[in-house]
Amino acid sequence: MTIHVVDQTAALKALFDPQSVAIVGASADPTKTGGRPVNYLVKHGYAGRIYPINPKAKEIAGLACYAGIGDLPDAPDAAIVLLGAERAHLAVRELAERGTKLAIVLASGYGETGAAGQERQRQLIEAAGQMRILGPNTIGAMDLDKGIVLSASGALEAEDLPVGGISLASQSGGILGALLSRGAARGIGFSKLASTGNEIDIDIADLIEHYAGDSQTRVIAAYIEGIRSVEKFRRAAECAREAGKPLVIYKVGRSESGARAAVSHTGAMAGEDRVYDALFRQTGAIRAETFSDLLDLPAMLVTGRKMQGRRVAVLTSTGGAGSLVADSCGVEGLDVPVLDDRTANALATILKAEEAMSANPVDVTLAGVKPEIMTASTEALLDSESVDGVVVIVGSSALAQPEIAVGAIKNGAAKSDKPLIAYVSPNAPDIVRDLNLKGIPAYTAPETCAIAFKAAMPSVKGREAVQAVPDEAKVDLGDLPAGTLNEAESRALFENFGLAGADQHVVTDAAGASAAAARLGGPVVLKVLSREIAHKSDVGGVRVSLDETTIGPALDEMAARLAAQGLPAPEGYLVQKMLKGGIEVILGLRHDPQLGPLILLGAGGTLAELSDDSAIRLLPITRQDAEEMVSELRISRLLKGYRGDKPYDVAQLVEAILAMAGMGATLADRLEEAEINPLFVLPEGQGVAAADGLVVLR
Numbered sequence: 001m002t003i004h005v006v007d008q009t010a011a012l013k014a015l016f017d018p019q020s021v022a023i024v025g026a027s028a029d030p031t032k033t034g035g036r037p038v039n040y041l042v043k044h045g046y047a048g049r050i051y052p053i054n055p056k057a058k059e060i061a062g063l064a065c066y067a068g069i070g071d072l073p074d075a076p077d078a079a080i081v082l083l084g085a086e087r088a089h090l091a092v093r094e095l096a097e098r099g100t101k102l103a104i105v106l107a108s109g110y111g112e113t114g115a116a117g118q119e120r121q122r123q124l125i126e127a128a129g130q131m132r133i134l135g136p137n138t139i140g141a142m143d144l145d146k147g148i149v150l151s152a153s154g155a156l157e158a159e160d161l162p163v164g165g166i167s168l169a170s171q172s173g174g175i176l177g178a179l180l181s182r183g184a185a186r187g188i189g190f191s192k193l194a195s196t197g198n199e200i201d202i203d204i205a206d207l208i209e210h211y212a213g214d215s216q217t218r219v220i221a222a223y224i225e226g227i228r229s230v231e232k233f234r235r236a237a238e239c240a241r242e243a244g245k246p247l248v249i250y251k252v253g254r255s256e257s258g259a260r261a262a263v264s265h266t267g268a269m270a271g272e273d274r275v276y277d278a279l280f281r282q283t284g285a286i287r288a289e290t291f292s293d294l295l296d297l298p299a300m301l302v303t304g305r306k307m308q309g310r311r312v313a314v315l316t317s318t319g320g321a322g323s324l325v326a327d328s329c330g331v332e333g334l335d336v337p338v339l340d341d342r343t344a345n346a347l348a349t350i351l352k353a354e355e356a357m358s359a360n361p362v363d364v365t366l367a368g369v370k371p372e373i374m375t376a377s378t379e380a381l382l383d384s385e386s387v388d389g390v391v392v393i394v395g396s397s398a399l400a401q402p403e404i405a406v407g408a409i410k411n412g413a414a415k416s417d418k419p420l421i422a423y424v425s426p427n428a429p430d431i432v433r434d435l436n437l438k439g440i441p442a443y444t445a446p447e448t449c450a451i452a453f454k455a456a457m458p459s460v461k462g463r464e465a466v467q468a469v470p471d472e473a474k475v476d477l478g479d480l481p482a483g484t485l486n487e488a489e490s491r492a493l494f495e496n497f498g499l500a501g502a503d504q505h506v507v508t509d510a511a512g513a514s515a516a517a518a519r520l521g522g523p524v525v526l527k528v529l530s531r532e533i534a535h536k537s538d539v540g541g542v543r544v545s546l547d548e549t550t551i552g553p554a555l556d557e558m559a560a561r562l563a564a565q566g567l568p569a570p571e572g573y574l575v576q577k578m579l580k581g582g583i584e585v586i587l588g589l590r591h592d593p594q595l596g597p598l599i600l601l602g603a604g605g606t607l608a609e610l611s612d613d614s615a616i617r618l619l620p621i622t623r624q625d626a627e628e629m630v631s632e633l634r635i636s637r638l639l640k641g642y643r644g645d646k647p648y649d650v651a652q653l654v655e656a657i658l659a660m661a662g663m664g665a666t667l668a669d670r671l672e673e674a675e676i677n678p679l680f681v682l683p684e685g686q687g688v689a690a691a692d693g694l695v696v697l698r
Helices: 008-016 033-043 088-098 115-128 173-186 204-212 230-242 265-269 272-283 293-301 319-331 341-351 371-382 402-414 429-437 446-455 487-496 510-520 551-564 623-632 650-670
Strands: 020-024 049-053 078-081 102-105 132-134 140-143 148-151 163-170 190-195 219-224 247-251 312-316 389-394 420-424 504-507 524-529 542-546 572-577 583-592 596-603 614-618 671-681 688-690 693-697
Touching: 008 102, 008 132, 008 140, 008 190, 008 204, 020 033, 020 088, 033 049, 033 148, 078 088, 088 102, 088 115, 115 132, 163 173, 163 204, 173 190, 173 219, 173 293, 173 429, 204 219, 204 230, 219 293, 230 247, 230 272, 247 272, 247 293, 272 614, 293 446, 312 319, 312 371, 319 389, 319 446, 341 371, 371 389, 371 402, 389 402, 402 420, 402 429, 420 429, 420 446, 487 504, 487 524, 487 572, 487 650, 487 671, 487 693, 504 510, 510 524, 510 551, 510 572, 524 551, 542 551, 551 572, 583 650, 596 623, 596 650, 614 623, 623 650, 650 671, 650 688
Parallel strands: 020 049, 020 078, 078 102, 102 132, 163 190, 163 219, 219 247, 312 389, 389 420
Antiparallel strands: 140 148, 140 190, 504 572, 524 542, 524 572, 583 596, 583 671, 596 614, 671 688, 671 693
């Protein structure tokens, strides 16, 4: 067998711009799934060569039909395989031997169905050899710019599909069809669309990276169920960011049902969906909070208009609708400010008002909803130095005279590059479609207007992930066991990476504890030292505010209590200087099974999991990431000095975050989990100190 090696560029060119297409298992009945691809290629004007393959037909849709792949006049660039899972691999092997660059396998019944399906999937991969595969379990791909539709999606039944600058990558074929048809109904045009299905080869990251380099694509939308390679995804997202193409993602599965149980608090606090949030934040992707956002936000972003600030002006002829939009903007952290004097005076002239019109929303009801008034008012708001974006409300009067509001918005947009959107208050789908076709984002929910403006804020610039990793020669794990380390072992490991803690001594009995307390002076903490007990407080393994006279009896009492619970004998006890005057945080690291190592920072102490105040980043992180993590916490106001209080040592907290990241980078897969809880952030200039630590090694 001759092996034809097909690289990524050639494969994706074959997917979106093939010169010839074979349809294996084509049907002469256009109402059947097998009949759709040929029918759609002809219907939407594909200009290349179409090779239907069906041994029982001589002609399909006016095209010569071939009995088999071996009968084709040449090797097709791409092929759509419509055979079932039991036979698809046979066609795939034959196509690969013939020199086809890419096969699209529509059949389901592979890895998603269990062991038998996984075996069929392995068989399919083997049959493909070096030929590239889209799918299986895909609906296909399309390039609406060129009329190339390698798909069986029923959404292609539409006669007039608008073409635009949005390209979609979806792991679901059904979602692809849903977004295509919804977009068409609203006048929102797509450029390229593809569904990846089971992703045995081409995956969501491959499509995103391809769209980043595509001249027709201005915005990338993605529907994601999971990410198979976080490294590939990061690279693809970075390509999109460098190309200046916003990436909007809807990630399904927001519940915490998939969160992994873990030894540390970090494992419980860093649920699966929160880790994806962190990934999207770090890569500059915009997360669509609702499914409708996956269409609404790209419709805004494809205009290329950017918000330079948070100030929004609302132009309305209906007070209620204006209040709805203004309120929604406020909820999203946008400002609907009083207008500056120049703008207020200009509006007063336009509206023939006796006083300056500084109120926002701007209500034109008294002046009358006339084309010249709406246009001039829109232009005045767009020209204002105190406004970064404008919403024009299309009220019920537009049902009788839609050209008034539509014309005003269109004319205003032509004279400014500020974001300008329409809130269509009545049920007027024709007006919504007309505005979107004219390049004016039009929405039917006031909340969407605010979210669209937020999405148009300037995106985060690229950042280089540079970490200061300690000398690996200092880190010797040879004597440490796999599993959970005791606190003294964990503490020693942390100190290798610059994460120091309170002064402490390891003891074995009451006399040793009394002597240690005397050496440390002041109040001390007594803790059980055990690899078998991760959460010491839960079993009575922690006593605080002790001294040299009280610690001995406390140790004996603790030992008896642990024994009464049937717990394993401890390795000893820890006597630790009691820390005071700081703010407790939790700093942890764990490995997400899909996305890799992550850092978590949160409000600490015994109630860490209940406080719901934490920030997450995936490794590698930058100093900017660490600083942002601190700022995201609600307790950051306390850390930075609240109501005149002196600030705490935030600079050293940032260094601690970077040190934990360095530990994760150095120990890599050997480190399962690590956590310091609490980490005391002391007053500014006094640093940070670990009061408790836990490490789990693989």
